[in-house]
Amino acid sequence: MTIEKAKPNDDQILTEITKKSKAYWGYSKEQIENWSQFLTVSKEYIETKSVYNLIVEDQIIGYYSFFHESENTIKLDNLFVLPDFIGKGFGKVLMNDFLIRLKDQSVHKVILNSEPNAEEFYSKLGFVKVGQIETSIKDRYMPIMELLIENYKNE
Structure with missing residues (x-):
């Protein structure tokens, strides 16, 4: 198992991982297609953001991406794992x-917009819900979560 910086030509596999991972939570094919613009990882995105792939037996099975929201705050933009690997510790x-990777930077806080079904995962790691965003699905809200770096629970 290795984690390495994504290359621009990883765009299609990362988009596939994102869509399959999102569909894992029971969203219809139609809904996934409606969200396609938000679930697509472009070559430009990989070139301009920090994107890292998780590779197991020569296969990319997951990835995460982030960028600086401000001088002391990082936005964890994506963290996805293929459905066959969800619940096995890869997240x-x-x-x-x-x-x-943030250790040597002057970062104090990480923020993210969580998939509602993943809120518990982030909570177990020390993230706290600080707000929510209404989504295109009626009565569905994405939790806005934050982690003060000193509160990270590496259990």
């Missing part, structure tokens, strides 16, 4: 790697 592996 935590990605999160640990992400936070290690």
Whole structure:
């Protein structure tokens, strides 16, 4: 298992991972297509953001991406794992790697907009819900979560 910087030509596999991972939560094919613009990882995105792939047996099975929201705040923009690997600790592996990368930076806080079904995952790691965003689905809200770096729970 390795984690390495994504290359621009990883765009299609990362888009596939994103869509399959999102569909894991029971969203219809139609809904996934409606969200396609938000679930697509472009070559330009990979070139301009920090994107890291999780590779197991020569296969990219997940990734995360982030960018600076401000001088002291990082936005974790994506963290996705293929459905066959969800619930097996790979999300935590990605999160640990992400936070290690922040160690040498003057970052105090990480923010993210969580998939509602993933809120518990982030909460277990020390993230706290600080707000919510209404989505295109009636009565569905994405939690806005934050983590003060010193509160990270690496259990």
